[in-house]
Amino acid sequence: MTTSLHGLLDGQLDRHSEVAEAMRAQLPQVQAVADELIQRLGRGGVLYTFGNGGSAADAQHLAGELIGRYLRERRPLPAVALIGDAAVVSCIANDYTYDEVFARQVSALARPQDMVIGFSTSGTSPGVVKGLAAARAAGACSVAFTSIRGKDLAAAAHLAVVVPAEETARIQEMHVLALHLVSELVDRWASNHGEHA
Template identity: 35%
Template sequence: MDPVSQLYNVFAAYQASLELLHKQLPMIAEVADTLASTVRRNGRIFIAGNGGSHSLGEHLCAELIGRLSYEARPVGAFVLQNCTPVTTALSNDYRFEIALARELDALARPGDVFLAISASGESRNLVEAALRANEMGLTTVCLVGRSVSPLGDGCHVRLATPSPEIVVVQQVHLVVVHLIWLALEQVLGAGEPAG
């Protein structure tokens, strides 16, 4: 397949995924409401992902603590696996698959939110963390690539972006992250537009 044809195919996959996302807008607003009620109770949001999804989690964390479109109350948000010595120590002393769960044990409390991002929905460390978060009384939310996945099945709320193209899933997850934050700004009471 020539490069231009491949680009048209990927673009068509974006369009299809965005159409499916359009149907999930009420659920995205529900996630924003959940996050807002957590923030109002002084709860915290713990975000996790691997690779590009981890970077997307950092992006969301920056928006939650900073701002996107409007001045809003900063949100207590943390990205797990963001401290290399902790991640490597837990992976070495225990197992990589439970390192995130161990971080939640140390940092989270009932009423907080665990938000996992995974294009595959099969990352064992994220699945284990979601299970542990549920046991601890956290609300679990995930952004996944498939409607059915171990991670999606283990979370209270699943926002799925079904596509065989990982690049499409990751790009649409970026859109979801921005939509969550835009809705959250409104729910928390947006102030002046950001400069």
């Protein structure tokens, strides 16, 4: 490996570490999201989650951790990644616009006892903004996983985890860290409260 390439990779790892350390300030928000999700799941609520591109993968990742398991044997927890149904997504995008894909699904499915999490690295994705607005209109708890560029999205949500970075790669890395922390707390609750498989 050339010296310049090695330096580039070192710089990327250093920046990852800096942003990860800065995420300590977001731990109260992560805890608040997990606590609220636990309360809602305990009352029969469902998690609905969504995002675009890499954020869609994060949404699916979180749903998978809840339906499957994170670390412990327990019952599957109700979670739906709204990007996962290609027929529904393409139908809404074709009949309306892509910006309506999440809002129409949330409007159809979300109830007041549910939680809706939108992932957006930019914080300006029209589809995510509209999806969280639909969650609020339905009376569900709206949560934004975003970055410092997404202050308006964060302010419009009930709860927000805001990554203190602007680089998409670092934001996505911290979204995965945050969703793993939420998964750990929910997993521990479910396994400790008779929510076994």
